[in-house]
Amino acid sequence: MINQLKAELRKILSVRSSYVIMAISTFFVVLINFYVVGWHSTKLDVLSPSFLTNQDLQTISFIAIFPAIISILLVTHEFRYNTIDYSLTLSRSRSRVLLAKLLVVSFVSLILIAFFGAISPLLGILALHLNHVNFVHQHYAFGPMIWHILYYGWAYSIIALFLAFLIRNQIGSVVTLLIFPTIEGILSIWFKQNTVYLPFSALHKVLGAGQNVSSSTLSPSSAALVALGYLVILGGLSWILFIKRDSS
Amino acid sequence: MIEAKNLSKKYKDKLVVDNLSFAIQKGKVTGFLGPNGAGKSTTMKLMLGLINGQGETLFNGKKLNSYSKPSSQVGILLEAKAYHPTRTAKQHLKILATEGNIPNKRVSEVLEIVGLNDVAKKGPGKFSLGMSQRLGLAAALLAEPTYLMLDEPANGLDPEGIVWLREFLKNYADNKHGVFVSSHLLSEMSQLADNVVVIGRGKLLANTSMSQFIAGNVASTVYVRVNDLDKLAKILTQKKISYIKKAKGLEVDDLKTDDIGKIAFDNQLQVLELGNKMASLEEAFLEVTAGSEEYQGKVKGKKS
Numbered sequence: 001m002i003n004q005l006k007a008e009l010r011k012i013l014s015v016r017s018s019y020v021i022m023a024i025s026t027f028f029v030v031l032i033n034f035y036v037v038g039w040h041s042t043k044l045d046v047l048s049p050s051f052l053t054n055q056d057l058q059t060i061s062f063i064a065i066f067p068a069i070i071s072i073l074l075v076t077h078e079f080r081y082n083t084i085d086y087s088l089t090l091s092r093s094r095s096r097v098l099l100a101k102l103l104v105v106s107f108v109s110l111i112l113i114a115f116f117g118a119i120s121p122l123l124g125i126l127a128l129h130l131n132h133v134n135f136v137h138q139h140y141a142f143g144p145m146i147w148h149i150l151y152y153g154w155a156y157s158i159i160a161l162f163l164a165f166l167i168r169n170q171i172g173s174v175v176t177l178l179i180f181p182t183i184e185g186i187l188s189i190w191f192k193q194n195t196v197y198l199p200f201s202a203l204h205k206v207l208g209a210g211q212n213v214s215s216s217t218l219s220p221s222s223a224a225l226v227a228l229g230y231l232v233i234l235g236g237l238s239w240i241l242f243i244k245r246d247s248s
Numbered sequence: 249m250i251e252a253k254n255l256s257k258k259y260k261d262k263l264v265v266d267n268l269s270f271a272i273q274k275g276k277v278t279g280f281l282g283p284n285g286a287g288k289s290t291t292m293k294l295m296l297g298l299i300n301g302q303g304e305t306l307f308n309g310k311k312l313n314s315y316s317k318p319s320s321q322v323g324i325l326l327e328a329k330a331y332h333p334t335r336t337a338k339q340h341l342k343i344l345a346t347e348g349n350i351p352n353k354r355v356s357e358v359l360e361i362v363g364l365n366d367v368a369k370k371g372p373g374k375f376s377l378g379m380s381q382r383l384g385l386a387a388a389l390l391a392e393p394t395y396l397m398l399d400e401p402a403n404g405l406d407p408e409g410i411v412w413l414r415e416f417l418k419n420y421a422d423n424k425h426g427v428f429v430s431s432h433l434l435s436e437m438s439q440l441a442d443n444v445v446v447i448g449r450g451k452l453l454a455n456t457s458m459s460q461f462i463a464g465n466v467a468s469t470v471y472v473r474v475n476d477l478d479k480l481a482k483i484l485t486q487k488k489i490s491y492i493k494k495a496k497g498l499e500v501d502d503l504k505t506d507d508i509g510k511i512a513f514d515n516q517l518q519v520l521e522l523g524n525k526m527a528s529l530e531e532a533f534l535e536v537t538a539g540s541e542e543y544q545g546k547v548k549g550k551k552s
Contacts, residue, residue: 003346017334
């Protein structure tokens with residue numbers, strides 16, 4: 001199993017697209033936090049004690065798509081270039097292939113999200129400092145922030161991974177990942193406060209940065225459980241189909 | 249030995265592999281022949297468990313996934329361009345080596361074997377088909393497996409490459425390994441394979457040694473050219489020996505060169521040319537697969 005984990009990690013680190021995506025996501029983190037939020041903030045903007053918290057959460061809610069795309073590419077490249085035949089022949093079981101990808105995607109997404117989550121407020125503080133803007137004493141709850149951010153980033157990447165296993169097509173998987181939150185937004189017309197029980201809305205509620213969840217009373221922990229339920233269902237479906245379907 | 253037992257695969261209502269059973273022996277090259285769409289690639293994937301179907305394939309009596317290191321049992325080349333185009337050839341092989349629990353030093357060794365050392369650090373996206381085949385073969389050889397399963401490995405290779413591949417695979421089989429190779433290059437296959445498995449429309453048409461396959465399906469004939477062809481033809485007709493006129497001579501069935509020579513001598517005919525015309529794999533293949541082609545072209549003006 002260790003070898004398979006190493007191989008999956010190598011697959012991510014040996015393609016140009018992974019580095020391009022990491023570079024783009026870092027660029028956006030710098031642009032949003034240093035330039036847009038930090039450099040262009042006025043004294044009125046920084047009167048809120050949750051200024052840095054909101055900045056961090058909003059950044060993560062946007063930037064989580066990039067590790068998710070890396071996880072999609074890890075799977076869809078295998079089908080696109082037919083290297084899946086090698087992976088399945090070299091491994092003793094298909095479940096191991098899926099599990100190895102799941103663990104490596106978890107590792108990579110947690111590392112990236114932790115990195116972005118850490119540098120986002122630092123970049124904001126730096127820009128404000130350089131711009132000679134002093135903000136009020138900030139309330140930044142480290143413990144909850146860490147698990148909210150890490151859980152959100154991890155779950156987003158795992159949803160993407162399972163979608164990739166189900167759809168197998170690069171563009172199809174990315175489009176599905178992007179379109180689902182929009183569909184949930186439309187569904188909120190009928191679901192109203194129950195929208196929070198839909199997968200992406202629940203996930204946004206974990207972060208507390210969702211668009212459709214403001215009226216909900218679901219706590220982040222409960223929302224994380226709801227999201228986990230969807231992950232288990234999606235994961236189970238992906239696993240069954242990955243075992244039953246032909247390799248190509 | 250690899251034993252494929254009762255392999256079947258259905259796509260919707262179409263049976264593409266129909267109850268195939270055959271064996272691949274160690275120390276031999278087994279050719280896998282069939283017209284386009286006969287189900288060769290599907291059969292290979294079924295054997296490897298890459299697609300789901302009926303039947304089972306045993307590698308030395310055990311299923312492939314029951315081995316702790318399946319890579320030591322079989323190396324595959326199912327598609328030449330099965331690689332990420334921007335990952336270097338070396339990285340590609342290193343990943344496969346890691347996945348297959350194979351020491352990394354084998355990567356350089358197999359690159360050396362297939363002659364790709366000079367381009368090891370280049371992305372294979374711009375490799376020619378021949379170079380891709382070599383990279384695919386390198387991947388198959390990584391664990392120095394007991395068996396090789398290769399789907400059309402000679403595609404895209406230049407004549408020198410084809411000769412190299414033939415010698416390499418023969419050598420590999422001679423070293424107590426088994427090689428299962430599909431190809432549509434029949435002349436190449438006739439020089440390479442010891443045994444042959446022929447399928448058409450998913451059904452087994454032949455499973456025998458190459459020499460028996462050719463001898464059993466196309467009669468060998470004797471070609472003779474004499475100074476008075478009409479006289480010889482008349483004599484053969486009288487003796488109820490079948491023949492056909494070909495070029496400036498006759499192709500005679502059921503007789504040996506000695507017999508023809510004696511007939512000519514007895515009838516004072518001057519022999520200008522006399523020899524055995526050996527049946528080719530192509531003729532035997534066409535004989536066996538007649539009517540089982542999935543896709544057939546038509547030549548204008550020619551009645552089928």
